Amino acid sequence: MNKVFGYIKKGKRAVVAGVVAASAVVANAAPIDPAPVVSSIGSNEPAVIAIGGAIIAILAVVLGFKLIKRMM
Helix, strand or coil, X not given: CHHHHHHCCHHHHHHHHHHHHHHHHHHCCCCCCCHHHHHHHHHHXXXXXXXXXXXXXXXXXXXXXXXXXXXX
């Protein structure tokens, strides 16, 4: 392991050590149950789609006005 760190520049050693420590922690972590997150997203999906559609409509109107102004 020391040979590997010998080839890495000093500035990168801390980053590599942090990544190694983080991966060791994640490897030992308990699995996460995604069911609550998925059900929460599923119940809010229509609202998210409606908001996204409204934003796209506003952008289309603004870009349409800009295009008309350029043509005049």
